[in-house]
Amino acid sequence: MQEVRGSSPLSSTTLFSIFFADACLRVAVLILNLSLGPHACKLAPPMETSQRDEQFYRSMVRMRAVETELLALSSAGQLRGSLHLAQGQEALPAGAGAALRKDDYVTATYRGHGYVLAKGGPLLPIIAEILGKAAGLGGGKGGKMHLFDLEYGILGTNGIVGAAVGTAAGAAWAAQLQKTDRVALTVCGDGALNQGHVSECMNMAVLYQLPLIILCENNLYSEMTPLSRSHGDVNLAGRAAGFGLNTAQIDGNDPEAVYQVMSEAVNRARTGGGPTFIEAATYRTIGHYQADSGIGYRTAEEVEAWRAKSPLDHWAAKLGKRAPAIAAEEQAAVRAVFEEAWALPGPDPLAAGTQVFA
Amino acid sequence: MSQMSVVEATNAALRQELTRDPKVFVYGEDVAHYGGMFRVTDGLLRDFGADRVIDTPISESGFLGMGLGAAMAGMRPVAELMFIDFSLVAMDQLLNNIAKTHYMSGGSVPVPLTIITQGGGYRGAAAQHSQMLEALLLHLPGLKVVLPSNAADAKGLLAAAIRDDNPVVFINHKQLFGAKSEVPDGEHIVPLGQARTVREGTDVTLFTYSYLVGMGMQVAEEAAAQGVSVEVVDLRTLNPLDWDTIAASVTKTHRVVIAHEAHMRCGVGVDLSHQIQSRLFDELDAPIQVVAALDAPIPFAKELEDVVLPSPARLLEACLGAVRG
Numbered sequence: 001m002q003e004v005r006g007s008s009p010l011s012s013t014t015l016f017s018i019f020f021a022d023a024c025l026r027v028a029v030l031i032l033n034l035s036l037g038p039h040a041c042k043l044a045p046p047m048e049t050s051q052r053d054e055q056f057y058r059s060m061v062r063m064r065a066v067e068t069e070l071l072a073l074s075s076a077g078q079l080r081g082s083l084h085l086a087q088g089q090e091a092l093p094a095g096a097g098a099a100l101r102k103d104d105y106v107t108a109t110y111r112g113h114g115y116v117l118a119k120g121g122p123l124l125p126i127i128a129e130i131l132g133k134a135a136g137l138g139g140g141k142g143g144k145m146h147l148f149d150l151e152y153g154i155l156g157t158n159g160i161v162g163a164a165v166g167t168a169a170g171a172a173w174a175a176q177l178q179k180t181d182r183v184a185l186t187v188c189g190d191g192a193l194n195q196g197h198v199s200e201c202m203n204m205a206v207l208y209q210l211p212l213i214i215l216c217e218n219n220l221y222s223e224m225t226p227l228s229r230s231h232g233d234v235n236l237a238g239r240a241a242g243f244g245l246n247t248a249q250i251d252g253n254d255p256e257a258v259y260q261v262m263s264e265a266v267n268r269a270r271t272g273g274g275p276t277f278i279e280a281a282t283y284r285t286i287g288h289y290q291a292d293s294g295i296g297y298r299t300a301e302e303v304e305a306w307r308a309k310s311p312l313d314h315w316a317a318k319l320g321k322r323a324p325a326i327a328a329e330e331q332a333a334v335r336a337v338f339e340e341a342w343a344l345p346g347p348d349p350l351a352a353g354t355q356v357f358a
Numbered sequence: 359m360s361q362m363s364v365v366e367a368t369n370a371a372l373r374q375e376l377t378r379d380p381k382v383f384v385y386g387e388d389v390a391h392y393g394g395m396f397r398v399t400d401g402l403l404r405d406f407g408a409d410r411v412i413d414t415p416i417s418e419s420g421f422l423g424m425g426l427g428a429a430m431a432g433m434r435p436v437a438e439l440m441f442i443d444f445s446l447v448a449m450d451q452l453l454n455n456i457a458k459t460h461y462m463s464g465g466s467v468p469v470p471l472t473i474i475t476q477g478g479g480y481r482g483a484a485a486q487h488s489q490m491l492e493a494l495l496l497h498l499p500g501l502k503v504v505l506p507s508n509a510a511d512a513k514g515l516l517a518a519a520i521r522d523d524n525p526v527v528f529i530n531h532k533q534l535f536g537a538k539s540e541v542p543d544g545e546h547i548v549p550l551g552q553a554r555t556v557r558e559g560t561d562v563t564l565f566t567y568s569y570l571v572g573m574g575m576q577v578a579e580e581a582a583a584q585g586v587s588v589e590v591v592d593l594r595t596l597n598p599l600d601w602d603t604i605a606a607s608v609t610k611t612h613r614v615v616i617a618h619e620a621h622m623r624c625g626v627g628v629d630l631s632h633q634i635q636s637r638l639f640d641e642l643d644a645p646i647q648v649v650a651a652l653d654a655p656i657p658f659a660k661e662l663e664d665v666v667l668p669s670p671a672r673l674l675e676a677c678l679g680a681v682r683g
Contacts, residue, residue: 105431139464148463155430155467160454166423167455173424174431177383177409184427197450200420207415355465356499357598358523 049256052098054326056255057315059094061327062123063114064312065334070130074290080132081143084111088253088285091311092217093118095258096185099266105153105171105184107164109217110145111284112157112187121152123337133344140347141355153182162188162195165214169201172210172269183211183269185262191222193236199243202277206244211269213262214240214277217252219284224297240277252280253311285310362541364534367509368398368474371516372436374545376406379434382520385412385421386438395440396476396535418448422473426456429471429525436520442477442491442529449494456525457500468523474516478531478569478619479667485655488663490568490620495527496597497624502526502550503596507571509539511594514548522550531569553600555607559589562613562680565604565630567593570617570668577673586681596626601633608634612643613680617673622650644683647676 047055067087073079086093089111097118100106108115116126129136130144137149145159155171158164168186175182192198193216205212216236220227227234237247246268248261258280265276283306287294294303316323362370375382384399384406390413393400403411414421418439425435439445445452452473459469479488495501502524506512512530519526556571557578564574571592578588591607593600608614614634616627627648634646652666 105427107427137464138462138466141464142462146462148459148467150430150463150467155427156459156463158455160450163423163450163455166420166451167427167430169420170424170427170429170435171431172427174428174433177428177433178431197419197423200415200417201423203415204417204420204424208412355461357502358460358465358468 047098052256052259053315053318054322055098056091056094056259057319057323057326058330059097059118060090060255060312060315061330062334063090063093063117065331066113066117066127069334069338071290081145082110083144083290084288085286086111086114086284088306088310089217089219089282090114091253091255092187092215092258092280092282094311095255096187096215096262098259099262100183100185103153104182104266105155105168105175106187107155107168107171107184108157108187109161109164109189109192110157110159111189113144113147115185115187116147116149116154116157119149119152119154121149121154123334124341125149127337127341128344131341131344132346133341134347134351135344139351139355141351162192162198164188165192165198165201169205169210169212172205172212172275173208175211176208181211181270183213183266185213185215187215187217189222190216190218190220190227190236191230192216193239194222194230202240202243202245202275205275209272209274212275213265213269214245214275215262216277216279217282218279219282221284221288221298223288224292226297237277237279240279246274246276247279248276249279250281252282253309253314255311255315283309359540360543361538362509362513363536363538364506364509364512364530365397365536367513367541368516368530369400369402370541371513371520372399372402373405374513374517375436375520376402376410379520381432381434382436383410383412383433384436384438385414385425387414387416387440389413389438394438396532398474398530399438418444419451422448422451422456425471425473426451426459426469429469430459430467434470434472434520436472436474439473439475441487442475443486443489445475445491445495452495452501453498457498460524461500469525470523471525472516472519472522472528473525474528474530476530476532476535478533479656479663480533480569482658482660482663483532483656484658488656490529490618490651492529492596493620493625493629496626496629500525501597503529504550504594505529505531505568505596506594507531507534507568507592509537510541510546511548511554511592513541514546515550515594517545517547518550521547526550529568533569534572537572548594550595551598551600553594553603554592555589555603556592557588557590559587559611561587561611562615562677563589563591563607563611564615564617564673564677565591565593565607566617567596568619570619570673573668573670573673574617577670577677580670580674581677584678586678588677599630604630604634605638608638609641612641614642615647615649615673615676615680617649617668617676619651619668621653622648623653625650644680647680649673649676
C-alpha cells in the first residue's frame with residue numbers, strides 16, 4: 001500500500017489507517033506464522049503461483065464483465081431494483097473464493113455477488129436470478145440481494161447490513177457440532193462493524209471457537225459516510241481482537257494476499273483453531289448503488305487514486321500478453337450467459353404465493 | 359397418561375426429540391447448566407451432553423441468527439428465548455431473515471428452526487416481561503406460531519414444531535407453566551394447524567388460545583348458568599390457522615367472540631374477525647366481539663394490570679352481549 005503515500009490525496013486519517021493497517025499486517029502475519037503449529041504443513045497452496053495468477057485474473061475479469069452487463073441493463077432501465085456494484089473490490093472474492101472448498105459455507109452482503117461467482121457454481125442460475133427469471137437460483141423471488149445455493153454452500157447474500165454474519169456463524173456451529181471440517185466465510189463491510197448483531201456473533205464465535213472467517217471489506221465508507229464520521233475507532237481488526245478473534249489486516253486489492261491470509265484462516269478454522277477476522281483495505285471505485293455517482297462525499301482525485309490501484313489492471317499487467325485473450329474469453333462467456341438468461345421466461349405470477357413455507 | 363405440568367410436558371417433548379433425532383440441539387440463555395429460567399430444560403445437559411444442550415450469552419439477535427445458519431446447514435436447532443419480549447431485540451433476524459429465507463431462496467433452503475419462548479401477564483411483571491407478541495410474528499409471512507393451553511398440547515405441539523421443516527415459534531404462557539393435566543405417555547404429536555373444540559356450545563363461539571382458554575372455560579360455565587351456551591375453540595396454532603374448524607363453529611353458532619391477551623390494534627382478533635365476516639357474512643347473526651388487552655403498555659400495579667388485561671368479567675360480558683345484543 002506504500003505506493004500511494006507520496007502523492008496521495010487521501011486525508012490524514014485515512015493515511016494513518018493505511019499506515020496502521022500496514023503495520024498491523026506485518027505483526028499479524030508474524031503472529032499467524034508463530035501460531036500455526038503442527039498444521040502448518042497443510043497450508044501449502046494447492047496451486048502454483050502462476051496458476052493462481054491466471055485464476056485470480058479470470059475471476060476478477062468475470063466479475064467485472066458481469067457488472068458491466070448489469071450496469072448497462074440498469075442504465076437502460078431494464079434491470080429491476082437496486083444495483084450495488086463492487087468495482088475496484090474484485091480482488092477480495094477472487095482471493096477468498098480460491099481458498100475455499102465447494103462444501104464450505106459463504107454468506108455475503110448485498111454487494112456480495114462476486115463471492116457467489118467465485119464459489120464456483122454455474123453462472124446461468126445466478127444471472128437468471130439477478131434478472132428475475134424463473135430459472136434463477138430463487139425462482140425470481142430473491143434477486144441479487146438474496147442469492148442462495150445450498151449445493152455450493154451459498155447461504156445468502158443479504159440486504160441487511162451485518163445480518164448475514166449470524167447465518168455464517170450458525171453454519172460454522174453446525175459444521176462443528178456435526179464434527180465435519182467445513183468452515184464458513186462471512187463477508188461484511190466496515191459499516192457492519194457498527195451493528196450490534198456482528199458484535200454478538202464475534203463474541204460467540206470466540207466462545208464456541210467456531211470455524212468462522214469474517215472477511216471485512218473496509219472500503220473506507222459506510223455507504224456514503226467515511227469511517228471518520230461513523231467509527232469511534234477506525235481500527236476494525238482491533239475491535240475483533242478485543243473479542244478474542246485471530247486477526248489480520250491486509251491489502252484487499254491484492255488477490256494473492258487475500259488468498260494467503262484466507263488460506264491460513266481457513267486452515268486454522270478447519271483444524272479447530274477458531275475464528276479469524278480479516279480486515280481488508282479496499283475501495284469501491286463506483287457509486288454505492290446505481291443512483292450514486294460516488295462523487296460528492298468523495299473527491300474525484302481520491303477515486304482516481306484508487307482506480308490506479310485497480311486489482312484488475314494490476315493483474316492484467318502481471319499476466320502481460322496472456323491477459324487480453326483471457327479477458328476476451330471471460331467476457332464472451334459472460335455475454336453468452338446474459339443473452340441466454342435474458343431470453344428465459346419470467347416466473348409464473350401464480351408462484352408469488354408459493355414457497356412461503358416448506 | 360401421566361399428570362404433568364406444562365413445564366414438564368415441554369421438557370418431555372424436548373427429551374423425546376433429542377432422543378429421536380441427532381440433528382436436534384437445544385440452546386439459549388441459562389438453558390444448559392442452570393436448566394432454564396423456568397426449568398423447561400432441566401436435566402437435559404446431564405442426559406444429552408454439552409454438544410446437544412448449549413448455553414448462550416445474552417445475545418438474542420446473534421443466537422437466533424446462528425440458529426438460522428445451523429438450520430440451513432442441516433441441523434434442527436431449538437432456541438429458547440427466555441421471554442418473548444426479548445424477541446424484540448432480534449426482530450431483524452426473526453422477520454427479515456428466518457421468516458423469509460425459504461421464500462427468498464425459491465423454496466430451495468428449508469429452515470427447520472424452532473424457537474420456544476413464553477409470554478403473558480397477570481403476574482406483575484410489567485411492560486417488558488408480560489407481553490403477548492404473536493401478532494408481530496404473524497404479520498410477516500414465514501413463521502408458524504403455536505400457543506398451547508395445556509400440558510398435553512405443549513408436548514404434542516412442540517414435537518410437531520421440531521419436526522416441521524419451517525421456522526416455528528412455540529409460545530408457552532407463564533401462568534400455565536405449573537398447570538398440571540393429563541399427558542399421553544410415549545411419543546405424542548399434535549399436528550400444527552389443528553384447532554380443538556374444548557367445549558361444545560350452541561349460542562356463541564369463543565375463539566381463543568393460550569391462557570385465555572382456561573378463562574374461557576370458566577366463563578362458559580358462568581354463561582351456562584345464565585342460559586347461554588358457549589362453544590369454546592382453542593385455536594392452538596395461529597399460523598397455519600385451522601379455518602375448517604373455525605368455519606364449522608361459526609356456521610353452527612352464528613355468533614362470535616374472539617379473545618386474546620395481546621393488544622387489540624392490528625391483532626389476531628381484528629384479523630380473524632375480518633376473515634370471518636368477509637367469508638361467512640351471511641352466517642353471522644351479531645357483530646363479532648373482540649376481547650383483548652387495552653391499548654396501553656402492561657402496567658405493574660395489580661389495580662392497573664387488572665384493567666388492561668382481559669378478565670373473566672369482560673369475556674362473560676362479550677359472550678352474553680353477542681347473544682343478547
